[in-house]
Amino acid sequence: MDIPLKISEKTYQVTIESMLDEIVVIDRDGKILMVNEAWRQFSKENGPEPGKPPLGTEVGDNYLEVCLPNTGITAGNDSNARDGIQAVLDGRLPVFSMEYPCHTPNRRRWFKMLVLPLSSDQQGVVIAHSNITEFKLTEEALRLSEERWKFALEGSGDGVWDWNFQTGEALYSKRWKEMFGFAESEIGNHSLEWSNRVHPDDIAGVMAAIQAHIDGKTPYVTHEFRMRCKDQNYQWTLGRGMVVSRDDNDQPLRLVGTNTDITVQKRMTAALQESEDRFRGLANAAPTLIWVAGTDKLCNWFNDTWHAYTGRSMEQEFGHGWTEGLHPDDLDRCIEIYVSHFDARQSFQMEYRLRGHDGEYHWFIDVGRPRFDGQGEFVGYIGMLTDISQRKAIEVELIENKQRLTQAQQIAHLGSWDWNVVDDHVTWSDEAAEIYVPDNKSVTPSFEGFKSSLHPDDFDRVMGAIKATFDQDTAYDIQHRVVSKLKGVRYVHAQGKVFRNADGKAIRLVGTAQDITERKLLEDELKRQVSTDFLTGLSSRSHFMEQGELELSRASRYDNSLSIFMMDVDFFKSVNDSYGHKVGDTVLKKLAEVCGSTLRDVDIVGRIGGEEFAILLPETDNNEAAEVAERLRNAIANVTVPLSTGGQSLHFTVSIGVASLASKGDNLEVLLNMADKALYEAKNSGRNRVCVSQ
Incomplete structure (x- = not known):
């Protein structure tokens, strides 16, 4: 407010009378020199009697001594206001302002007081009271609205954050911290x-991603990066956000978004690249769309999930054929990103719409990475598409909180439910009905219906978690199974919060339920792929070593015997050179088959590498192990592998080295080395024989 410094008193009076704010002018001693009509009305509204101004609010009264306590400023703020006004009067502050509530039994109001000095030859201050009630009520409504949508987002497992660019303040949800x-x-x-x-x-x-969005280059922020956890390890996360408010100069005021834990996805991507055969087997079981390109930029393979989504064959998608499904508005941008990063051998990430077999477009985020062989030679690219249509829909609906909540449930397959424990009334969304009662989704929601859907083996655990939530006020956060005739056994992640009345009695349990079956199945499949040799079906080297350590520990603890074989296919290189790798693979499969039919169920067989195998025989001493090894060698020598031409067949033999646990101090490496030396002796003694470590 710019009060003219040298004007006539009449002009001065006309000026403040025209202002909408409540204006008081006082001299350096606090005496009221001038007030406007808005101040007079304000005084009457806050007086001890309706329509009658409080004592000390007229010209000539001392504002500091009488007026402040009678104008709605609470006792707690009285001293703050008095000190601030005095500081401006004394020249210790150039300006002073504060906000304060001014409530009556029937009305809630807030005001902002602003204190400005008069000119040096007109010692005193101008005090303006502005009504900010509408702003405060709007601010409160916004806070309540944000609390609702943040709770909904956290129900899907995401952490929520809110960044104030002006103050540097950032608010993080409880889930974000967890x-x-x-x-x-x-x-x-x-x-x-x-x-x-x-x-x-x-x-x-x-x-850079945040700045690009602030500059208007991207509609939102999305970036994958690593965050340091409390235990100092790094966790991959997908950050997504959007500027929700800007100032008059189009500068950002607030950036709101989420973080999603994508550590499992990152680990899965690394596992897929171990070998082409293993990758393709796992890729075809994955729920994401996957593609592979060669060094010529042409795509040469797509997983089954891709074909199921697009409804097109490998021949149709081969080369640049897959681009026929791109949305026309996305085509040029995607090709430019793909080619530029491909030429630079850089990883890339792009989002686009891809047409499905039903003619509808879905949004996907495509993460492409260069592939290199064991010698570091570039061999092409691999990409993985994740359907982000749900996230896109949520982002579109960010402005309307109610619409955003509904859309989030539909897109994320996240069901919501509300149990009023006072009258035992239950409501749930369509998504929750799909999870709990898919056989009859029109049935009236009830707690009994929920209980009847639980897997028998999980029933007591779920009921115990609900009881603990009510009794101990712990968070309801549990994974359990549900059973239905239509869908069989499904996995569910349920979360909830108890609401209590003023007496602390629980009255409602509100929460969400999400079907996580596909994720659980994929995790199980990934574990199986890692622990199993893809060609023979036997234990992989790493899994065999884990099993070996367990058996060795058990043998030492219970003083049991334990033996180990190292077995190698004789002249295996000659088999590959003479008949080809396909026949060589058949030989290894046949060897695994014979091991399965000859050995006990408790015996553990692992493929250590190439044509080399290791076998653990629990509770088997040296003499027994030698007999088993001879029986296995003889069984293998008597099998044949048919060849594809001339009706001929191939015989093959193995050499076996045997070692047994001699001391509790022996570790697995010692046993393997002993067996390996015995194997070396068998091969040097003519092959097709068993040698026992002495």
């Missing part, structure tokens, strides 16, 4: 709590 291993009190309200934990190699990329 994702990285922190308690709620261990993370402050500043953006540095986030930026200081981003991996040093990722921070530049993250900030």
Whole structure:
């Protein structure tokens, strides 16, 4: 407010009378020199009697001594206001302002007081009271609205954050802190709590993505990066966000978004690249769309999930054929990103719409990475598409909170439910009905219906978790199974919160339920792929070593015998050179088959590498092991492998080295080395024989 410094008193009076704010002018001693009509009305509204101004609000009264306590400023704020006004009068402050409530039994109001000095030759101050009630009520409504949508987002497992660019303040949800291993009190309200934990190699990329969105180059922020957890390990996360408010100069005020834990996805991608055969087997079982391209930029393979989604054959998608399914508005952009990163041998990430077999377009995020062989030679690219149509829909609906909540449930397959424990009334969304009662989704929701859907083996655990939530006020967060005739056994992740009345009695349990069956099945399949040799079906080297350590520990603990074989196919290189690798693979499969039919169920067979195998025989001493080894060698020598031409067949033999546990101090490496030396002796003694370590 710019009060003219040298004007006539009449002009001065006309000026303040025309202002909408409540204006008081006082001299350096606090005496009221001038007030406007808005101030007079304000005084009457806050007087001890309706329509009658309080004592000390007229010209000539002392504002500091009488007026402040009678104008709605609470006792707690009285001294703050008095000190601030005095500081401006004394020249210790150039300006002073404060906000304060001014409530009556029938009306809630807030005001902002602004104190400005008069000119040096007109010692005193101008005090303006502005009504900010509408702003405060809007601010309160916004806070309540944000609390509802943040709770909905956290129901899907995402952590939520809210960054104020003006103050640097950042608010983090409880789930966000839990994702990285922190308690709620261990993370402050500043953006540095986030930026200081981003991996040093990722921070530049993250900030570039944020800046691109701020500059209007991207409709939203989306970036994958690593975050340091409380245990100092790094966790991969997918950050997504959007500027939700800007100032008059189009500068950002707030950036709101989520973080999703994608560590499992990152580990799965690494596992898929171990070998082409294993990758393709796992890729075809994956729910994501996967493609592979050669060094010529042409795509030469797509997984089954891709074909199921597009409804097109490998021949149709081969080369550039897959681009026929791209949305026309996305085609040029995608090709430019693909070619430029391909030429630079750089990883890329792009989002586009891809047409499905039903003619509908879905949004996908495509993450492409260069592939290199064991010698570091570039062999092409591999890409994985994740359906982000749900996220896109949520982002479109960010402005309307109610619409956003509904859309989030539909897209994320996230069901919501509300149990009023007072009258035992239950409501649930269509998604929740799909999870709990898919056989009859029109049935009236009830707690009994929920209980009848639980897997018998999980019933007591779920009921116990609900009881603990009510009795101990612990979070309801549990994974369990549900059973139905239509869908069989499904896995569900349920979360909930108890609401209590003023007496602390629980009255409602509100929460969400999400079908996580596909994720659980994929995790199980990934574990199986890692622990099994893809060609023979036997234990992989790493899994065999884990089993070996367990058996060795058991043998030492119970003083049991334990023996181990090292077995090698004789002249296997000659088999591959003479008949080809396909016949060589058949030989290895046949060997595994004979081991299965000759050995006991408790015996453990693992493929250590190439044509080399190891066998663990629990509770078997040296003499017994030698007999088993001879029986196995003889069985293998008597099998044949048919050849594809001339009706001929191939015989093959093995050499076996045997070692047994002699001392509790022996470890698995010692036993393997002993057996390996015996194997070496067998091969040097003419092959097709068994040698026992002495």
